[in-house]
Amino acid sequence: MSEHRYNQPLGGNEMPRFAGHATMFRLPTATTAEGLDIALVGVPLDIGTSNRGGSRFGPREIRCESVMVRPYGMYTGAAPFDSFQVADVGDVALNTFSLEKSIGIIEDHFDGLVAQGAKTVSVGGDHTIALPILRAVAKKHGPVALVHVDAHADTNDHMFGEPITHGTIFRRAIEEGLVDPKRMVQIGLRTTGYSAEDFDWARGQGVRVVPAEECWHSSLAPLMAQVREQIGPDVPTYLSFDIDGLDPAVAPGTGTPEPGGLTSIQGIEVIRGCWGLNLVGADLVEVSPPYDTSGNTSLLAANLLFEMLCSFPGCLRR
Template identity: 80%
Template sequence: MTTRFNQPLGGNEMPRFAGHASMFRLPTQTNAEGLDIALVGVPLDIGTSNRAGSRFGPREIRCESVMVRPYCMYTQAAPFDSFQVADIGDVPLNTFNLLKSIDIIEGFFDDVLSHGAKTISMGGDHTVALPILRATAKKHGPVALIHVDAHSDTNDSMFGERITHGTIFRRAIEENLVQADKMFQIGLRTTGYSAEDFDWARNQGALVVPAEECWHKSLSPLMTEIRGVIGAETPVYLSFDIDGLDPSVAPGTGTPEPGGLSTIQGIEIIRGCWGLNMVGADLVEVSPPYDTTGNTSLLAANLMFEMLCSFPGCQRAR
C-alpha cells in the first residue's frame, strides 16, 4: 500500500500570502504521532545576552516559508515525498523563568521522540539546544554535533548563570550529551575575552574551524572530512545559529559578527550532512525585529528545507 505523505499547499491552490501560516504550508497537528519529522517552534529568548527578539523567530520563519517550494532543483531532493512531516506548533514556555522553560522544552521533546519522530526546531535563542540535546541523548545516546555559529557557546557561566545561550555546549559536553571527539564548530570568529576563548572545546577533542579558514572557498571538502570522521552510523545533531552567517545576509539576529559565512557555505554545510545518521536539527537566533525586510527569516526557512533534504532516507539524485 502506497503511503500518502503530507504535501505543502501549492501556490496555485491558495495565494502564498494567504491561508494558514504553518511551516512550509504543511498540515498541522498537536503532537508527533505518525510523523517521521516534526517541525517545532521554540520561541524562547530569555537566555540571550544582547538583543532580544528571537521569541518572534518561529512565527516569522513560518510566514516566510510560504516561498519555499517542495523540491530542491539541484539535488532533486524530495523530502515531502520521502517523509511524513507536519508542523506541531510551539513549545508552551514559561516566559518569566528560564530554568522552568528548559525543563518544559526537554519534556516536550521527550514526548515528540517517544513517537519515533525526528525533529527540526526553530528558535528562539541558542539556549533551546541544550534541553533538546538532553531529550535526544536519552533516545539516541551521546550524539556527534555539527555546530554552525559565530560563537563557541562554551562559556562556563555568564553573570553567574550556568545555563544561557553562551554556555550550552560546555554543559552538553559535561553532561555527556555530545561526543566531543565528533564535535565540529564552524564559523567561529571576531573578538573575545581572551586568546583561549575557543580552546576549551578543542581541549575536549572538538574540531574548531574559524571563519577565517572558510573565507573564499567551498566548504564541501570540509564536510567530506567531517563525514569521514563521524561515519554513517553515529547519530548526528545539527545546530545552526543564523549568526554563523555574515550579517550582510542575515542581519536579523541578536549577536551579529562581521566576517561570517556566506549563504552558499551555509547550504554546503547542510547538504554535506547527507549520508550521515542525522537524528535532529535546529535553526536558532533569528530575531525578526532587526530585519524588517523578512530576508533573514526567509533564509532561515530555506535552510530548514535543506535540513529536511539532508535527513537519511530523503529521495535525492545527488
C-alpha cells in the same frame, strides 16, 4: 511511492502565497508527533540571550516566510515531502518569566516527541533551546555527534553567574555526556573575544574548531567531506545552526551579529554536506525578526530548514 501517503505543502497555485494558514512550509498541523517521521516544532524562547532579544518571534516569522519554499530541491533532486511524513506540531508552551522552568518544559516536550518516534527539526528562539533538546535526544541515542554552525563557541562556563544561557550550552552538553566531543565540529567561529583561550576549551575536549577565516573565499564541500569521514555514517548526529554563523550582510536579523561570517552559499553547503550522516535532529536558532526589516533573514532561515529536511537519511533524490 504514492504522493497521497505523505503530507504535501499547499501549492502556490492552489492558494496565493500571501494567504492561507501560516504553518511551516504550508504543511498540515498536528497536535502530537504520532505517525510523523519528522516534527517541525517552534521553540520561541529568547530569555536566555545576552544581547538583542526578539528571537521569540522567530518561529512565527519563519513560518510566514516559508511560503516561498517549494517542495523539491532543483539541484539536489531532494524530495523530503515525498520521503517523510512531516507536519508542523506548533510551539512549545514556555514559561516566559523563567529560564530555568522553560528549560525543563522544553526537555519534557521533546521527551514526548522523541518517545512518539519522530525526529525533530526545531525553530528558535535563542540557542539555549539546544541544551534541553539534546538532553531529550541523548536519552534515546546516547552521546551524539554534533555539527555546530555559529559565530560563537557557546562554551562559556557561566554568564552573569548563570550556568545555562545561550552562551554556555555546549560546555554543559559535553560535561553532561550528551555530545561526543571527538565527533563534534564547530564551523564559523570568529571575531573578538575576552582572551586568547576563548575557543581553546572545546579544542581541549577534542572538538574540531573551524574558524570563519579558514572558510573565507572557499567552498565548504571539501570540509564537509572531512566531517562525514570524522563522524561516520552510522553515528547518531545532531545539527545545530545559529543564524549568526552567517555574515550579517546576508543574515542581519539576529541578536549577536558578527562581521566576517559565512556566506549563504556556504551555509547551504554545510547543511547539504550533512547528507550521508545519520541525522537524528536539527535546529535553527537566533533569528530575531525585529532586526530583520526586509524579512530576508527569516526567508533564508526557511530555506536552510528545507535543506535540513533534505539531509535526513532516507530522503529521496531524483
